[in-house]
Amino acid sequence: MSEVMNKHVPVRTCVICRAKKPKALLLRYTCPQNRAGRPIPDPQGARQGRGFYVCPEKACAEKIDRFRGWIHKCKGVL
């Protein structure tokens, strides 16, 4: 456990690679209005509602466009 991973830092899991990282190091997306929509980037973390997190690295960020698993993350709000 490094200092940055202590319990005072909110940690979230990247939905693509499942890495656990401090919230501040991940990109937040919020759920679209319906299943036909796309996840909405929320760089400020200011949007209300259900969201999920993805690494900012290309490897993960690029996959979010084709990743359909977010639908499960957004279950209940779609």
Ligand SMILES: [Zn+2]
């Ligand atoms: Zn990732």
